[in-house]
Amino acid sequence: MADQVTLTINGKQVTAPAGQLLIETCKAMAEIPAFCYYEGMSLQAACRMCLVEVEKFPKLQTACTLPVAEGMVVQTESEAVVKARKTTLEFLLSNHPLDCPVCDKGGECELQDMVFKYGAGESRFTEVKQHVPEKQWSPVVFYDGPRCILCYRCIRVCDEGMGVGALGLTNRGINSEITPSHGDHLECDECGACIDICPVGALTSGAYRYKTRPWEMEHTGTICTHCGDGCKTTLGTRGDEIVRANNRDRSGINEEFLCIKGRYAFDFNHHPERLQSPMIRLNGELQPVSWTEAIKAVAAKFTEVKSKGGSFGVIGSTRSANEENYLLQKFARQVLGTNNIDHPRSGDIVTLLDALSGKTDALATVDDIYHAKGVLVVGSDLSQQHPLLANQARANFRHHKAKVFTVTRGPVREDDIAAASVRATEGQEIAAVESLKDKLAATGGLVVLIGASVKGDDVRKLVALGDSLGVPVKYICLMDASNSRGAMDMGVTPDLSPGYKPVDKPGKTMMQMLADASLDVLWVTGENPLAGAELASKNAFLVVQDMFLTETAKRADVVLPSASGYEKNGTITNTCGQTQRLKKAVEMMGTKTDLAIMGLLARAMAANIGASNVDAVFEEIRSTIRGYNVPLPVLMTGGAAHTMPVNGRVPVAVQADLISSKGDTLFTSGTLGRYSKTLNSVMEAPGKLYGQPVSKS
Amino acid sequence: MTFSPELEKRFADLLTHYPEGRQKAALIPMLMYGQDEVGSVSPELMAEVAKRLSIKVIEVEEVLGYYSMLHRKPMGKFHIQVCTNVACMLVGGTELYDHACKKLGLTHLETQKGGNFSLEEVECIGACSWAPAIQVNYDFHHHVTPEKLDTILAGCK
Numbered sequence: 001m002a003d004q005v006t007l008t009i010n011g012k013q014v015t016a017p018a019g020q021l022l023i024e025t026c027k028a029m030a031e032i033p034a035f036c037y038y039e040g041m042s043l044q045a046a047c048r049m050c051l052v053e054v055e056k057f058p059k060l061q062t063a064c065t066l067p068v069a070e071g072m073v074v075q076t077e078s079e080a081v082v083k084a085r086k087t088t089l090e091f092l093l094s095n096h097p098l099d100c101p102v103c104d105k106g107g108e109c110e111l112q113d114m115v116f117k118y119g120a121g122e123s124r125f126t127e128v129k130q131h132v133p134e135k136q137w138s139p140v141v142f143y144d145g146p147r148c149i150l151c152y153r154c155i156r157v158c159d160e161g162m163g164v165g166a167l168g169l170t171n172r173g174i175n176s177e178i179t180p181s182h183g184d185h186l187e188c189d190e191c192g193a194c195i196d197i198c199p200v201g202a203l204t205s206g207a208y209r210y211k212t213r214p215w216e217m218e219h220t221g222t223i224c225t226h227c228g229d230g231c232k233t234t235l236g237t238r239g240d241e242i243v244r245a246n247n248r249d250r251s252g253i254n255e256e257f258l259c260i261k262g263r264y265a266f267d268f269n270h271h272p273e274r275l276q277s278p279m280i281r282l283n284g285e286l287q288p289v290s291w292t293e294a295i296k297a298v299a300a301k302f303t304e305v306k307s308k309g310g311s312f313g314v315i316g317s318t319r320s321a322n323e324e325n326y327l328l329q330k331f332a333r334q335v336l337g338t339n340n341i342d343h344p345r346s347g348d349i350v351t352l353l354d355a356l357s358g359k360t361d362a363l364a365t366v367d368d369i370y371h372a373k374g375v376l377v378v379g380s381d382l383s384q385q386h387p388l389l390a391n392q393a394r395a396n397f398r399h400h401k402a403k404v405f406t407v408t409r410g411p412v413r414e415d416d417i418a419a420a421s422v423r424a425t426e427g428q429e430i431a432a433v434e435s436l437k438d439k440l441a442a443t444g445g446l447v448v449l450i451g452a453s454v455k456g457d458d459v460r461k462l463v464a465l466g467d468s469l470g471v472p473v474k475y476i477c478l479m480d481a482s483n484s485r486g487a488m489d490m491g492v493t494p495d496l497s498p499g500y501k502p503v504d505k506p507g508k509t510m511m512q513m514l515a516d517a518s519l520d521v522l523w524v525t526g527e528n529p530l531a532g533a534e535l536a537s538k539n540a541f542l543v544v545q546d547m548f549l550t551e552t553a554k555r556a557d558v559v560l561p562s563a564s565g566y567e568k569n570g571t572i573t574n575t576c577g578q579t580q581r582l583k584k585a586v587e588m589m590g591t592k593t594d595l596a597i598m599g600l601l602a603r604a605m606a607a608n609i610g611a612s613n614v615d616a617v618f619e620e621i622r623s624t625i626r627g628y629n630v631p632l633p634v635l636m637t638g639g640a641a642h643t644m645p646v647n648g649r650v651p652v653a654v655q656a657d658l659i660s661s662k663g664d665t666l667f668t669s670g671t672l673g674r675y676s677k678t679l680n681s682v683m684e685a686p687g688k689l690y691g692q693p694v695s696k697s
Numbered sequence: 698m699t700f701s702p703e704l705e706k707r708f709a710d711l712l713t714h715y716p717e718g719r720q721k722a723a724l725i726p727m728l729m730y731g732q733d734e735v736g737s738v739s740p741e742l743m744a745e746v747a748k749r750l751s752i753k754v755i756e757v758e759e760v761l762g763y764y765s766m767l768h769r770k771p772m773g774k775f776h777i778q779v780c781t782n783v784a785c786m787l788v789g790g791t792e793l794y795d796h797a798c799k800k801l802g803l804t805h806l807e808t809q810k811g812g813n814f815s816l817e818e819v820e821c822i823g824a825c826s827w828a829p830a831i832q833v834n835y836d837f838h839h840h841v842t843p844e845k846l847d848t849i850l851a852g853c854k
Contacts (some may be wrong), residue, residue, distance in 0.1 A: 170762030171763065
């Protein structure tokens with residue numbers, strides 16, 4: 001603990017660590033207003049709102065830059081302070097338009113709040129306000145210069161927070177304005193952090209602007225449905241439309257961080273091509289039918305094939321909730337009597353868990369990346385594929401001078417902060433990591449992020465190498481989608497039942513199912529395996545649950561419109577094994593959750609799969625899968641509970657060729673990305689991986 | 698982008714003026730001398746300076762926007778800068794500027810066809826003791842009257 005100092009704030013004695021900024025010390029007892037100061041970012045002292053009176057200082061001091069000292073006597077709301085703040089506001093308003101009634105920020109504007117508190121409604125300035133037209137920098141970012149109070153928050157969050165540095169401040173005096181990286185437009189991550197952090201309405205988003213007023217929205221904190229990092233995103237909804245996503249309350253493992261997908265790519269949800277009615281193939285064409293008819297048709301077919309001893313194939317989703325995947329494998333194994341169940345795999349968690357057998361605390365969380373002394377990224381373009389984890393590594397480097405190492409097949413953004421970067425082709429990564437051994441051991445502690453190209457024996461070698469370093473090492477198996485990890489944990493695999501317990505007679509893998517010419521039924525929930533692949537069995541009865549008419553759904557005999565991740569309750573598990581709660585924010589007419597569909601199917605088939613409501617299924621998961629017995633209060637309050645679903649050998653042979661990353665970038669997101677107008681409209685899309693442009697899917 | 702050997706030498710020397718790791722402090726003089734040779738702070742010059750100092754182009758942009766002595770477009774061979782700040786204004790700076798406008802047929806930040814003269818109304822140039830003052834490129838002229846200005850302009854060849 002640092003040395004403590006004692007000081008007096010508003011007549012009360014407090015102790016604080018020496019060197020702490022006065023504004024932080026004051027937080028416990030008095031709110032000090034500030035526009036430019038932002039916790040976690042460099043100091044600016046540009047806005048002059050945080051002025052306080054400190055005894056023996058001849059002038060008011062900025063609390064945001066003043067470290068506390070022994071015996072300091074501080075007044076935060078004295079007459080002089082209040083007057084100074086009012087004057088500062090009057091000055092800020094001298095060129096700020098009074099267009100609050102049409103401004104997106106009206107109602108949650110920090111400037112508005114301050115003026116309300118300190119009152120600078122009347123101005124002594126008679127000069128004409130200088131107006132400049134609003135500018136659009138990208139499909140996402142709009143800038144209204146006159147509203148800008150030049151607090152530099154956007155510049156700093158982009159540079160320090162995101163590591164992009166796409167914003168600057170140009171000109172001076174009244175002409176000062178924020179300027180984007182490329183003259184009149186932005187080329188950046190399009191994450192919108194600058195918009196969220198703007199204290200006024202200078203930066204507004206293409207998604208939200210002029211859609212609603214802040215007080216007309218409902219807010220639902222749920223988990224982003226795109227990549228595997230599990231960011232909390234708070235959806236602002238109006239009626240059944242999502243109009244905004246952010247995480248300003250810093251709840252969740254990502255605090256305020258979100259990428260373009262978490263913040264703006266919720267728009268797939270309202271895409272006009274969303275399926276809203278079940279469809280059955282009649283005379284070769286998919287025709288809309290009622291839910292009753294569709295369920296009846298599927299149940300009849302399932303019953304018929306089962307009674308004839310036919311073969312089933314079931315494909316689970318990497319975006320469905322844990323409850324849905326759990327019930328799906330239960331349905332497949334108990335009702336359909338098959339182990340032919342699989343999902344697209346994007347990380348070799350099985351080998352990792354097996355290699356870590358007997359170790360405790362060897363799986364890292366998102367937070368661990370921020371606190372580790374060293375971070376090793378093997379075989380992943382982290383900032384493209386796992387934006388939150390990349391952000392954690394960057395923040396760790398910035399705040400704690402962490403040593404970052406990259407072993408990748410091409411240039412990645414983390415190279416810029418890396419203590420060492422090695423290029424290694426896929427499958428050759430381990431030798432490259434060996435070459436860094438001394439440097440890795442010197443870190444004193446390491447988190448290893450393992451990309452999809454490291455699998456099978458390479459994972460074992462990596463763990464053995466980690467063991468030999470003599471420092472604490474934790475691992476993360478990087479996986480593509482929001483619930484890729486959960487799908488594995490829930491046993492949506494032909495050889496492992498929930499909790500990585502081997503089954504007696506392993507079923508067919510996804511590839512084998514597609515290649516099986518005698519397959520009678522293929523049931524696909526929320527995946528698109530027929531994009532770029534053929535179904536060998538021409539007569540297979542194909543049931544597809546999806547949000548859109550994908551390549552797979554187009555081939556289907558029955559299409560059941562399913563709910564999106566933002567339209568359901570449940571839990572999902574991120575790539576680090578942290579389980580969080582999904583909360584339903586909106587509803588889409590005509591759709592049902594995968595869980596509800598399975599419940600209806602079971603009833604129509606007179607099969608008993610137990611209760612099919614979310615809470616009951618989760619209770620079953622908690623009581624049967626090791627590591628999922630997580631404390632409910634953590635989940636209920638929006639927290640993340642770390643799971644370790646096995647701690648012992650997982651005696652199955654991993655087929656490494658089944659594991660591959662889909663190669664989504666910051667601007668693609670599988671099927672969801674195809675239906676997101678925002679993701680497709682930004683000029684950076686479809687993005688780059690390892691410095692190479694990816695082709696548009 | 699390549700520069701003359703003299704400028705390259707100057708740039709190399711500049712980088713030694715600052716402590717290790719703070720080479721970006723050379724940004725302003727590099728832009729200034731670069732502008733003298735190139736004629737303006739062109740996008741190419743900005744990119745080159747940014748590259749040499751390992752900073753982002755937008756950081757160069759910020760400095761360029763702030764300092765009025767750095768120009769994006771080429772100024773005339775003789776860049777006439779007339780001060781109209783308080784001290785000069787009180788003793789005829791504004792009239793001097795008006796005279797220069799009429800004489801040259803230019804206003805603020807305009808350049809003559811052919812590029813001989815350009816004119817700029819500037820803020821204080823630090824010559825208040827000898828107001829009204831003007832600056833022609835890097836040369837100062839003190840106690841300037843409209844008549845004296847004519848002589849100065851006639852001498853610009």
